[in-house]
Amino acid sequence: MGCRGGGLAVAAVLVLAGAARAQMTLPDLPKPTGAELFKQQCQTCHTLKPSDPPRQGPLLLGIFGRKPGSVPGFHYSAGFAKADFVWDDSHLDAMLTNPQALIPGAVMPYRQKDPATRQAIIAFLRDQT
Numbered sequence: 051m052g053c054r055g056g057g058l059a060v061a062a063v064l065v066l067a068g069a070a071r072a073q074m075t076l077p078d079l080p081k082p083t084g085a086e087l088f089k090q091q092c093q094t095c096h097t098l099k100p101s102d103p104p105r106q107g108p109l110l111l112g113i114f115g116r117k118p119g120s121v122p123g124f125h126y127s128a129g130f131a132k133a134d135f136v137w138d139d140s141h142l143d144a145m146l147t148n149p150q151a152l153i154p155g156a157v158m159p160y161r162q163k164d165p166a167t168r169q170a171i172i173a174f175l176r177d178q179t
């Protein structure tokens with residue numbers, strides 16, 4: 051009895067160890083944060099620091115609540131002057147989905163078809179004030 055019980059206990063430990071190992075080798079990949087996504091997907095063209103040298107796109111600090119095309123000194127394409135809204139969640143979502151559909155002639159070569167990725171970036175931008 052003692053012997054048989056010991057064998058079962060060893061077997062149980064081995065099964066548990068195997069399960070633990072399987073979990074360790076198959077981790078869930080952590081989702082990138084909005085900050086990381088901004089860095090990967092926007093930062094080559096946009097900065098959040100007024101002191102940075104100009105890039106291909108305008109400064110995005112404080113974008114929420116601002117009128118399109120309102121960064122002083124940035125030369126926007128013509129469609130921006132006709133855009134009659136302020137940047138909010140839904141307009142930023144439309145911009146990141148398809149800039150030219152929102153602002154005809156916009157020269158931003160970026161499209162993001164994944165809604166969760168767009169939302170993570172927009173939530174990050176909301177905090178950059």
Ligand code: HEC
Nearest residue numbers: 091092095106107108118119120121126127156157158160
């Ligand atoms: C390859 C360069 C490039 C990338 C990448 C890019 N943009 Fe842009 N973006 C631009 C340019 C250029 C403009 C100005 C477009 C114009 O004048 O037609 C712009 C304009 C904008 C505007 C309008 C700003 C204003 O002042 O009205 C927003 C908002 C914006 N981009 C957000 C983003 C975000 C967020 C990302 C990343 C998910 C991104 N862009 C990625 C180049 C880029």
